[in-house]
Amino acid sequence: METTVNLNKINGLxxxxxxGACGYKTCNTFADFITTNPDEIKRCxxxxxxxxxxxxVLSCHSCNAKGMGDKLGWKDSLQREFDFILDCFENEPGPKETILPYNPTLVKELGIKKGDVLIGRPMGMSCGCPVTHCGIVTDVDPRNGVIYWCVTGPLTPRSQSFIDIGFYVSQAYEGIIKESRSEIRLGCRYWFLPRRCMLQWRHSGLVNAVTRLRDGSFKVRVEGLLIG
Ligand code: SF4
Known part of the structure; x- marks a missing residue:
């Protein structure tokens, strides 16, 4: 009941x-999103x-006492179960990814460098998402054509120039696990929900680096990505 009241209040504001400027077709769906992602209200x-x-309203303690995983019943928007939620690092503008353009020579040809704003779509194997992604480059490896970026919402490319890299492959995600219903073990494959995924679809990946942090959360690197 409290959650419904809260959602009505959010919608009212x-x-x-x-x-659609926030990346969601309606204010209603954006309201759902910011209930669990209050830092994202700037998208409107x-x-x-x-x-x-x-x-x-979003900081209402009684409404936010439960984690997002519990609130969702550990099921994604298509009612598929998942094991943990992947959060981004606090000091970064969005989820951290390692990506490889379908034509890796673009990194040299286009002179892609730290700070550039890019758009592109993660096609095919790893990870088949239908949504065009936007992000800010944090580093590049021109020799291998690899780009490190933080995925952001569509506002950044709308407000400044950007480079379109076309199709790319997501090779790795890095982030923090604060909410999990499974034991996190090196070498295991999991279903997980990136907290900021616009479609709220579960992803699968193999955890190949894991560090337990002082607050009990885990810093992880996840590779072998797919959606399903
Ligand atoms: S940007 Fe604001 S007004 Fe536009 S759809 Fe999103 S929430 Fe609604």
Whole structure:
């Protein structure tokens, strides 16, 4: 009941323009998203002074006492079970990925460098997502044509110039596991939900680096990615 009231309040504070600028087709679906991703309210560019009020509602302790995994019943938007939620590092603008363009020579040809804004789609094997992704380059390896980037929402390329790399392959995700319902073990394959996944679809990957942090969370690297 409390969650429903909260969602109604959030919807009441959103502009209800359904303009799609936040990456969601309707304000309603964006409201669902920010319930578990309150830092993302900046994606709505029409808040007009409602930001603080919205932040207050989203920080309501009783509504956020349960983690996102529990709230979702550990099922993705297509009702498929998953094991953990992958969060991004706190000091980074979005989920950290290692990607390989289908034509790796583009890295040299286009002179891609740290700080560039890119768009592209992760086609085929690893990981077949239908959504065009946007991100900011954090590093490059021109010899191997590999790019390291943090995935962001569509606002960055809309507000400044960007480079379109076309199709690419996601080789690895790095992030933090704060919520899990399974023991995290090196060498095991898991189903997981990237917290900021717009489609809220589960992904699969093999954990090939894991460090337990002081607060009990895990820093992990996940490779062999697919959606399913
Ligand atoms: S950007 Fe704001 S107004 Fe537009 S759909 Fe998203 S939440 Fe609604």
């Amino acid at each position: 959103l502009p209800q323009l359904d303009c 560019i029409h808040l007009n002074g409602k930001t603080n009020e919205l932040k207050d």
